[in-house]
Amino acid sequence: MSAHKLTITYVMVFCETMTRREIRLHSELMKSATYFASAASLEGLPVNDRPQVAMIGRSNVGKSSLINHLVGMKDLAHSSSKPGRTQTINLYEIDKKFFLADLPGYGFAKKSAEQKAVFAGMIEDYLLNCEALALVLLIIDTRIPPSELDASMLEWLQFNQLPFVIVMNKVDKVKKNDLLKMHADLERNYPGIPRIEHSIDSDMHRKELLTIIENAVKLHS
Numbered sequence: 001m002s003a004h005k006l007t008i009t010y011v012m013v014f015c016e017t018m019t020r021r022e023i024r025l026h027s028e029l030m031k032s033a034t035y036f037a038s039a040a041s042l043e044g045l046p047v048n049d050r051p052q053v054a055m056i057g058r059s060n061v062g063k064s065s066l067i068n069h070l071v072g073m074k075d076l077a078h079s080s081s082k083p084g085r086t087q088t089i090n091l092y093e094i095d096k097k098f099f100l101a102d103l104p105g106y107g108f109a110k111k112s113a114e115q116k117a118v119f120a121g122m123i124e125d126y127l128l129n130c131e132a133l134a135l136v137l138l139i140i141d142t143r144i145p146p147s148e149l150d151a152s153m154l155e156w157l158q159f160n161q162l163p164f165v166i167v168m169n170k171v172d173k174v175k176k177n178d179l180l181k182m183h184a185d186l187e188r189n190y191p192g193i194p195r196i197e198h199s200i201d202s203d204m205h206r207k208e209l210l211t212i213i214e215n216a217v218k219l220h221s
């Protein structure tokens with residue numbers, strides 16, 4: 001079966017062992033978070049009625065961990081030190097109002113060419129056709145310059161006029177001078193694109209990101 005055919009298979013897959021659970025959160029912005037659904041394609045998702053905020057980025061960059069940090073739970077989304085953990089589009093329902101969407105990473109070297117094409121197709125189809133898409137968080141690892149894939153994704157998001165913010169992740173691992181240099185490089189190469197620092201260790205970063213998300217969701221509602 002071709003990669004394209006695979007991506008349009010409308011089969012719901014629950015290949016990650018997730019359980020439905022809900023807890024009350026402390027944040028004023030996110031009072032509850034629940035695992036909602038997983039699918040191998042946009043068409044397989046059971047909802048399209050409330051705004052969605054999507055995490056995209058290279059494998060292992062910290063997309064699933066960022067969701068856990070935002071909602072204040074350790075393991076709502078499955079994270080791993082090994083790349084290639086998230087394999088489907090996973091939706092988490094927030095406050096019964098909107099969804100955080102965790103997507104597979106791109107650029108995982110150990111995937112076959114066909115697997116890479118399937119994931120690329122899944123991500124592209126989701127981003128282009130999800131009418132509920134309110135915001136994309138393009139997550140990069142601040143320790144290393146954006147890869148060619150990051151650059152292509154960034155230009156593709158711009159070309160398609162999708163609303164996105166660059167999240168400079170894992171800043172806890174970066175020296176201040178290197179962080180300033182990364183800001184300067186990004187501003188020079190991608191002037192005017194909003195960017196925000198993030199670390200799973202920082203509550204301040206979490207609150208800043210929550211505010212951005214809340215505003216995007218309000219605008220889209």
Ligand SMILES: Nc1nc2c(ncn2[C@@H]2O[C@H](COP(=O)(O)OP(=O)(O)OP(=O)(O)O)[C@@H](O)[C@H]2O)c(=O)[nH]1
Nearest residue numbers: 059060061062063064065079080084085086105200
């Ligand atoms: N130091 C540091 N480590 C982080 C941070 N965010 C995530 N990590 C670590 O990065 C690794 C990958 O995290 P994941 O959240 O699984 O990454 P992912 O982007 O979802 O990966 P895939 O699902 O494979 O695409 C884990 O070991 C996390 O603990 C951060 O802000 N700082």
Ligand SMILES: [Mg+2]
Nearest residue numbers: 063064085086
């Ligand atoms: Mg993941």
